[in-house]
Amino acid sequence: MGEPTTDTGRAGGGVTPLRRTPRQARSKARLARVLEAAERVLVSEGVEALTTTRVAAEAQVSVGSLYQYLPDRDAIIDALAGGYFARLEAVMEDFARAAADENWDDPVGVLIDACAAVYRTEHGFRALWFGSGLTERTRAADREHKRQMADGVRRVLLALGLAEDDEALGRACHAAFLAADALAQEAFRRDPEGDAALLGEAKTMLRGYLVEVTGRYRRPARAATADVSRAD
Numbered sequence: 001m002g003e004p005t006t007d008t009g010r011a012g013g014g015v016t017p018l019r020r021t022p023r024q025a026r027s028k029a030r031l032a033r034v035l036e037a038a039e040r041v042l043v044s045e046g047v048e049a050l051t052t053t054r055v056a057a058e059a060q061v062s063v064g065s066l067y068q069y070l071p072d073r074d075a076i077i078d079a080l081a082g083g084y085f086a087r088l089e090a091v092m093e094d095f096a097r098a099a100a101d102e103n104w105d106d107p108v109g110v111l112i113d114a115c116a117a118v119y120r121t122e123h124g125f126r127a128l129w130f131g132s133g134l135t136e137r138t139r140a141a142d143r144e145h146k147r148q149m150a151d152g153v154r155r156v157l158l159a160l161g162l163a164e165d166d167e168a169l170g171r172a173c174h175a176a177f178l179a180a181d182a183l184a185q186e187a188f189r190r191d192p193e194g195d196a197a198l199l200g201e202a203k204t205m206l207r208g209y210l211v212e213v214t215g216r217y218r219r220p221a222r223a224a225t226a227d228v229s230r231a232d
Contacts, residue, residue, distance in 0.1 A: 031069050034059045035083065038076050039124040047133030050076045074135045077128065081138040084125040085145040088118055092152035099159035107156060108207045115184060116194050126188055146181065150174040162214040172213045180206045 037059035041049050050073045056066045070076050091114050104110050119126065128134070134142075154173040157163045183202035187195040 030061060030065065034061060034066055034070065035079060038070075038080060042080065042127050043123045047077065047128060047131040050133070052076070073133075074137070077133060077135050078137050078141070080124060080128060081134075081141060084122055084128070085141060085148075087122065088115065089145065089148050089152075091115060091118055092149050096152045096155040096159065099156040106203075106207075107160065108210065109203050111153075111156070112180065112184065112199060112203050112206070116187075116199060119184065119188050120193060126192070129185065130189055146177060147174065149181070150177040153177055157210070157214060162210075163216075168216075169213070172209075176206055176209050176213070179209070 038055045056063045150173045187198040
């Protein structure tokens with residue numbers, strides 16, 4: 001289970017910041033403990049159990065202490081979702097930064113495997129997404145999250161020298177991520193470890209689509225060393 005983040009105010013996203021932002025180390029630690037407790041409740045009992053009373057009891061803090069930061073179940077859901085989004089975006093950020101220096105045989109496979117690894121460890125993410133308690137703020141944040149992840153795909157293609165930057169590339173990368181994300185989520189609905197065959201199909205689909213997308217552009221010499229169509 002990943003370490004919960006206390007930064008739920010996502011720049012440009014739809015998750016509302018905490019009612020009160022902890023400043024001192026002790027307060028930050030208390031909030032982290034509350035989010036860890038909320039995740040345990042989410043995984044073991046489901047979204048409907050995420051009441052302030054239940055989470056406070058699990059965290060062994062007073063309801064009043066929890067209420068300073070998370071006034072209701074929606075706020076708890078938003079805070080947990082913000083942490084999951086941040087961890088996935090950190091994976092994409094690392095991947096995009098590494099793309100300029102790496103010479104991956106199969107960048108699509110590397111990226112999907114890295115994101116799948118997060119799904120495997122983030123039991124709360126699966127419990128939240130496959131449940132029925134998402135808030136409107138969380139759904140809005142998810143849309144922004146997908147745009148952030150798609151922009152990471154765009155940056156990878158640019159770093160690999162496979163495309164030129166324009167509006168069409170951004171749109172294509174958004175479509176590519178939406179399709180791959182839908183397949184990945186279905187793979188983890190079928191199997192907590194991720195249905196390997198469906199994840200394989202996601203790789204095949206994404207490779208084929210990105211080959212078509214990058215084929216629209218004149219590819220520089222470096223493209224010979226990094227081709228999204230290569231398999232493992």
